[in-house]
Amino acid sequence: MMPSQLTRAAVVEHPHSFRPRSAGGKGRISVRDLDIVFATGSGPQRAVASASLEIQPGEFVSLLGPSGCGKSTLMNSVAGFVKPTRGEVLLDGHSIVKPGPDRGMVFQQHSLFPWKTVKQNVAFGPLMAGAGAREAESVANTFLALVGLSRYANAFPTTLSGGMQQRVGIARALANYPSVLLMDEPFGALDAQTRSMMQENLLEIWGEFKNTVLFVTHDIDEAVFLSDRIVVMSASPGRIIADIPVRLPRPRTQELLTTPEFMALKRECLALIREQTLRAFEQQNQAG
Amino acid sequence: MSLNPSPRPPLSEAVASGPFESVERSAAKPAPAEAQPAVDGAVGYRRLLPVDWDRYLVRIGALLVAALGWHLASTYGFDFFVRFDNVPGPLVVGAEFLAQASSQEFYVHIFHSMQRIAMAYGLAVVLGVTLGVLMGRSRFAEDVILPYIEILRPIPAVAWIPLAILMMPTEQASIVFITFLGALFPIVINTVHGVEQTPKVLVRAARSLGASNAAILWHVVLPGALPSIVAGLAIGMGVAWFSLLAGEIISGQYGIGYFTWSAYTLVEYPKIIIGMLVIGGLGSLCTLLVRKACSPLLRWQTEGAKS
Numbered sequence: 001m002m003p004s005q006l007t008r009a010a011v012v013e014h015p016h017s018f019r020p021r022s023a024g025g026k027g028r029i030s031v032r033d034l035d036i037v038f039a040t041g042s043g044p045q046r047a048v049a050s051a052s053l054e055i056q057p058g059e060f061v062s063l064l065g066p067s068g069c070g071k072s073t074l075m076n077s078v079a080g081f082v083k084p085t086r087g088e089v090l091l092d093g094h095s096i097v098k099p100g101p102d103r104g105m106v107f108q109q110h111s112l113f114p115w116k117t118v119k120q121n122v123a124f125g126p127l128m129a130g131a132g133a134r135e136a137e138s139v140a141n142t143f144l145a146l147v148g149l150s151r152y153a154n155a156f157p158t159t160l161s162g163g164m165q166q167r168v169g170i171a172r173a174l175a176n177y178p179s180v181l182l183m184d185e186p187f188g189a190l191d192a193q194t195r196s197m198m199q200e201n202l203l204e205i206w207g208e209f210k211n212t213v214l215f216v217t218h219d220i221d222e223a224v225f226l227s228d229r230i231v232v233m234s235a236s237p238g239r240i241i242a243d244i245p246v247r248l249p250r251p252r253t254q255e256l257l258t259t260p261e262f263m264a265l266k267r268e269c270l271a272l273i274r275e276q277t278l279r280a281f282e283q284q285n286q287a288g
Numbered sequence: 289m290s291l292n293p294s295p296r297p298p299l300s301e302a303v304a305s306g307p308f309e310s311v312e313r314s315a316a317k318p319a320p321a322e323a324q325p326a327v328d329g330a331v332g333y334r335r336l337l338p339v340d341w342d343r344y345l346v347r348i349g350a351l352l353v354a355a356l357g358w359h360l361a362s363t364y365g366f367d368f369f370v371r372f373d374n375v376p377g378p379l380v381v382g383a384e385f386l387a388q389a390s391s392q393e394f395y396v397h398i399f400h401s402m403q404r405i406a407m408a409y410g411l412a413v414v415l416g417v418t419l420g421v422l423m424g425r426s427r428f429a430e431d432v433i434l435p436y437i438e439i440l441r442p443i444p445a446v447a448w449i450p451l452a453i454l455m456m457p458t459e460q461a462s463i464v465f466i467t468f469l470g471a472l473f474p475i476v477i478n479t480v481h482g483v484e485q486t487p488k489v490l491v492r493a494a495r496s497l498g499a500s501n502a503a504i505l506w507h508v509v510l511p512g513a514l515p516s517i518v519a520g521l522a523i524g525m526g527v528a529w530f531s532l533l534a535g536e537i538i539s540g541q542y543g544i545g546y547f548t549w550s551a552y553t554l555v556e557y558p559k560i561i562i563g564m565l566v567i568g569g570l571g572s573l574c575t576l577l578v579r580k581a582c583s584p585l586l587r588w589q590t591e592g593a594k595s
Contacts, residue, residue, distance in 0.1 A: 081492060101498035111493045115511040115588040124507070128498040156588045176497060 026092055027179035027212035029055040029078060033087035036073050046237035047073040050087070053231060053240060057179070060206065060213045062223035062230045064269060066277040070238025071216045072184055078214060079105055079182050091180065101125055104173030106183040111169055112157035118168050119144065119153040125176040143171040146205060163194040170205065180212045187222065196254060199225055203252060220269045224262060225252060232272050235280035242272055376558045381565075384558035398566065400542035401532060404460070405574065408467035409528050416472050416524065417517060420479020425509070430480070441473045445531035449538050463535035463543070470531025471524040478520025482513030515589060518582040522575050529571035544570070 031053040037044050047070040055061050063071040076082040077089050080099040089096045091103070099105075104125075112121050123140035131139065144150045147167040157165055166186055173181060187195040199222060206213060217223050223230045224246060232242040248261060256262050355378050360366075362377035376384075388394045423430040445466050452462035486509050494504050536545025548563030583590075 079492075079496060081495075099492070099495040101496070103496060105493065105496035107489055107493065110487070111489045113490060113493075113508065113511070115514075116507075124494070124499075125497040128494075128500075128503060156591050158588075159591060172493075172497070182496075 025057050027057040028090075028092050029053070029180065029212060029214065030090040030093075031074070031078070031087070032090070034074070034077065034084050034089060035086035036070070036077060036082060037085040048077070049237035049239050051233075051238065051240050052087075053243075055212060055214065055229075057212055058210045060215065060226060060228045062215045062217055062227040063233060064217060064220065064223045064230050064273065065233035065238065066235055066273060066280045067218055068280065069233045069235050069276065071233050074233070074238065075182055075184055075214060075216050078180070079103055101129060101176040102178050103180045103182055104176055104178035106166070106169045106173050106181065106186045108185045109162065109165070109189045112165055112172070114156065114158050117154050117156055118149060118160070121157065121168055122172045122175050125172060129176060139175050140171075143175045144168075146174070146208070147171045147201070161194075162190050163198055166190065166198060167201070170202065174205070174209065178211060180214065181206075181209075183213065183215045185216055185218070188217070188219075195222070200253065202226065203250070207251065218273075220266055220273060221257065224248075224265045224269065225256065230265075230269060232269065233276075235276045235283060241276070244268060374557065376561065381558045381561045385562050388559070388562060394547075397542055397544050397547045398570070401536065401544040401570070404464050404467055404532055404536075404543065405528055408464045408532070409471050409525060411464075412468050412471035412475055412524060412528070413521065416475030416520070417479050420476045420517070420520075421483055421505070421510070421513075423476070424480045424483025424513070425505070437473060437476060440469070441477075445470050445534040446538075449535065452535070463532065466535040467528050467532040471528035474523040474527055475517075475520045478516045478523070479513060482516025482520075483509055485516070486512045511585075514582075514585055518579065518586065521578050521582065525575045525578050526571060529567060529574070533567060 031051055034048055034051045035046065036048040037046050039045075049070075051074060063074060065071045073082055077084055078091070078096065080096050080103070096103075112118075113124070116124065119137065119140045122143050123136040126136035126139045127133070141150065141153070144153055147170060149164060149167055149171070152160060152164065152168075157168060160168070169186070187198050190198060203226065215223070215226060227246050230242075230244045230246060231240055232244065233239065234241045244265065246265060248256060248259075248265075358375075359378050361372040362375050365373040367373055419433060423433050448466050448469060449462075452465050453459075456462035456465055490508050490512065491504055494508050499507065532543070533545040533548075536543035537549040544563055544566055548560055548567070551557075551559035551563060
């Protein structure tokens, strides 16, 4: 239902061109010496510790780490939901102070407005950006075609499967032509088959836009399959402990998963993650 | 209580089949092949009836059983702790009801009560939802308003009567005021509850899509709170009737509460029961109207629940 014909068809059918407003060298993320400390009941807790990271425009970067290591917090600071305690986060040289439509956000699940139809969900961003109702609807139609869900335009989100809901979420985030797409474990709640379909689908869509993607996951296969670079974070406090380039050819398909190059990268990540997960376990045991 | 529209099959099948498809299938399945025409006939009748028609039959039956018990108890003068020998039976009450229904005065009473409900309820909805949204969105507003609500809420409508008479310029105003107070609190409380339950992820999603605070209120907070608000509106309507009666019994010269109370003082027992039943009937009718009026706004919820 979702593969490439639909994507092509959408591009041909609709006069909107996806590229001009998105690419153009925008979407450079700079994280400099970032500390994020939360106040908790048992005193301050350091979620992110002296993290520095430079992401080029159009790069697909995964943040990989054991759960609770602060990778979502780091992403939320790029999104503008969390303020740095120390250091700074920049987008194209400008300090990030609040959330904005230049950074499209895709959440793990249950983030569509259940009282709006699929089409109204996707049209929401353009409407907020000041588009007229008709223009917003036309943009929504374009992006629903892109994710292969035109048939469900007038359905309410809760009548759709989890995978379809996430595709709507991606369409909604892209409808603002963001220079950065922030994805917080977007396929984490899906079953394995749907997840691998969604990964291929995401790469196809990204191929049309070439915007910057920051992708949070704890799934090593997913990180290797999707990314140009994998940034590995340690158990709390979250520090960046490795920055692994993924030089696998694109376009990528599922066959890649069994190649020796893929396996080698996977082994490398696995060793790092295992070490961090063991540390996280020990920390929890000491605390409890 | 099923006030939802008839259930529909899931999206993918909805194209081919009508809303009664599932009823037909379940009816046809256990029947042997030769009985097919009879089953078809039964289905034909079912098309004319509401979906849960058999449950409505049970409800009507339950009421009829009570009426029969009432009839027997009053006919044979049931007298064991509860005394029925002074209570008129359903037939006497029915005859009196027909007499009342053909008198103009009866409708004047109903009209006055409905008018008071409309004014008091309208005020309560506007003020209740506004206060509720304010309290749900602003901690300061909640801290200022909540103490008043907590102290005033447990005071029953009857206790307000003396003060209402002392403070309000007219008798009509004091009755409307008492009714308004009754409807206000459930609406405020439910609105606050609904607004405070707004999922954080939806607010974040809206913000990252470029929504302003006003847009978040309109597109996220209010629609999300709506199921709770509607529940509050329905409860508020019930309490409004409850309070109206208290006001009308003590003061006033028209209204269904006055009608009931004056029947008691004039020892017209059938009219007491008519008054009570009319209050019950109008109260639940108004509640039903509120729910029906709001149900198009909650279509997303009923459709979502089916999958």
